[in-house]
Amino acid sequence: MKSDNVYNPGALEADIYAAWEAAGLFSPKIRNYNGRETDTKNSYSIVMPPPNANGNLHIGHGLTIATEDSLTRYHRLRGQSTWYIPGADHAGFETWVVYERELEKSGKNRWQYSRDDLYANVWNFVEKQRGAMELQLRSLGASCSWEDLTFTLDENVVARVYSTFKKMWDDRMIYRGEKLVNFCPHHQTAFADIEVNYKDEEGSLWDIAYPYDGGEIVVSTTRPETLFGDVAVAVNPADERYKNLVGSTVKLPLTDREIPVIADEHADPEYGTGAVKITPAHDFDDFEVGARHGLDKIRVINDAGEMINCYEYSGLKTLDCRKAVIKDLKEAGLLRGEKKIVHSVAHCYKCDTTIEPTLKEQWFVDVKRLAALALKALGHNEITFYPESKKKVLVNYLRGLNDWNISRQIPWGIPIPMFKKVTEDAKSAPEWVFDTRTNLKEIEIGGVRYLRDEDTFDTWFSSSQWPIICTNWEPGVENPYYPLNVMETGSDLLFAWVARMIMMGLYVTGEIPFRDVYLHGLVLDEHGKKMSKSKGNVINPADLVAKYGSDAFRMGILRGRSAGQDQSFSENSVVAGRNLCNKLWNLSLWLESTVADNGDTGESYTTDNFGEDWLCRELNESMHLIAKDLETYRFADAVEVLEDLIWNKYAAWFVECQKLFKNIPLLKTTFEDLLIIAHPFAPFLTEAIWQRLPWTEGFLINQKWPERLVFDPISAEKFEKLMIIVSEVRGTLTRLKKGNNWPLLYGDDSLIDENNLLIQKLTGVSSVLPTHGTPKGLRLAVPNSEIYLDIPEKLIESYKSSLTEKILKVGREIDTLNARLMNPKYVESAPAALVKETRDGLKEKETLLKNLKNELQIIK
């Protein structure tokens, strides 16, 4: 018959969360801190990496919340003024892609609207979607301060972004540059380097002859269509083959232009023919070469990916033009060869269109100074990384960082507060002015008209200031919540986000934005593969929460996970979490009825027997370990310690003992402690139990982390001996396979005298009796104890092989200990305590061996 005593999370979780929220328990205790509260030891702040406002939470978010919320709840229980700040991301480009797809579905496109209309439309679109994500955060138990939720387009965000931009503009760290950018012809926007996917692709390397009087120079290219933008041919200065051509000109095929031959290190003599065409407007390397040699930049591809400025080829798509050029070169007799190669090609990470390096005027941040600030702080170890190795990775990245393009050509984002002069005769007026009136298309300053730059900021420009914004940091005002205690996020965001937060935090506030960085790895499927929709191996956290409960999910996802490591995940670990929840739930049912049956006197506890002292000792130790693990971000270890405590120590040993000798005050105290230390991991279940127990008051969520329990250590030690005896009896009975209905006899032993009932209960033997000096039956392998299982001669005989095996094993152990002690250098150099331990161990094993051998003698 299946029992009804099964923990059923679904019915409870929503109500509990609502009760916490209604009671205002997620808010930091100290809110109005201006000048009043500066004790940072008693504050704890952490921000949530803002999930996409119009998206659903995926498994990575589940891990994020499980991690951050267990930290939050732990520090809250520790009495700190704890502030977990939630956010929602406008997710500039991501959201834009979704919106534009909707727009296209209804047969429209972005060009039919003004930028401002588009912005308003997306705002409404996101407004409709919002809320789902927040509900999911609640169902995961995130105890974040909802009244402080920051949306990445909120007024205070924009204000901070503008003031930082102004500061950088004044500090000459922002410049307008015509540079090549990664441009997606489909989305019509530029991308940062890290937003581009490189993929290996098959392509052709064509050799094309560029003739000159008396010969030709053959260049190798994968992009013949860009030859109309060629402004030079480069050869390596050390390349003897071409030395005499440097400085002369060659004819550009299919045109009537002459271009120079130049010497530049960029040309690799080993690759292709060693000569390379230079197209500064359409290739990143060539752009650099062009800059070094003062060459022109000729654009031959427009934003839509069509050819321009190239005779009859104009208007063709790039790939069509490539075919035409190859055909015409062949006809002109200038094609010298074609070779299939595999090369890596940049793609848009959203629509997979080939990225077209495009010449654009954009806003750039000069990152040298920013990176230097970050490198200095990292060099001084001002920020601790978990895992530590990620610091090295970050330093390496910061050292090679290029200037940061912060312009995006999409309407959905924070408008760049820069206006360009349009009054032509105002010669003395600056070309660009900073102004925050971005709600206007056009402004006038001193009779000069300026038009707003239509671009918006790269999302990371605002995100990089997230800790500053969320904690309401203001210059000159003491703020106990800045720097944050920890920044927790995925290790895939180390460059895009963490690096930029460090740089901008230091630049704006002069202080690091957070003290610790904890990076979690990717959650892979159970076979170690990345989850993706196309593979169909995506696990949705909401499904698991619905099936097993939020607590089970949280413990399941934290189990077996370590910092920075991409690790697999399967439903099994959530099942294990669910089982633990059920265990705790049933413990609480037993405890509640036991307290009710025995009367609750409300007295404070004392310890009255070995098992009670032992449990107190173990509970103290587990509390200490869990605290230490959480403070060093070892979540999996903490869950493991908790599980061992609840399942093995509390339920399997302590409660079984308590069924014999009930100590109601101690049961109550220790179980309350258990609930508190389990709360960071299983918030709903523990609160549900707390609310149900008749003697508890208030909420569990804001109780005090338990004090150490008082116990007698010698008594606790003795219980361990009892455990060894019980285990040995159980093991022997199992191996005999003849049931457990035998008497257990023991020699003169006060420990067993005092606990014979307990031993009988835990092992199931028929009785536990003194030998009265006449030992008989099978002697058990318990050191320093004389214990016999009173079974018939025949059965003892059948146990002989098992005994022999044991003797051999103990013999081997004695050998290794002996060998160690025979080594004079070990005795000399190893710590004294260790040597003593070895000696004691040896003595114990030798006695045991003697006893076992005696026993074997008797059997014979």
Next chain:
RNA sequence: GGUCUCUUAGCUCAGUUGGCUAGAGCGCACGAUUCACAUUCGUGAGGUCACUGGUUCGAGCCCAGUAGAGACCACCA
């Protein structure tokens, strides 16, 4: 090419400044069963710590190298 990570039980992973007989969960095998829990209880099997050298009284851990797996950065005319 550069940076970083990983290789420990059938699977997924721990193993914190080197210290006794290398751990956990899941899985597997054997056994149990009225009263908190079959989402249970008891017992057990299972490991050449990738490989080769070195340092040390002592190496899964430190050092050098080899092999394999993966991530990221740069480049690929």
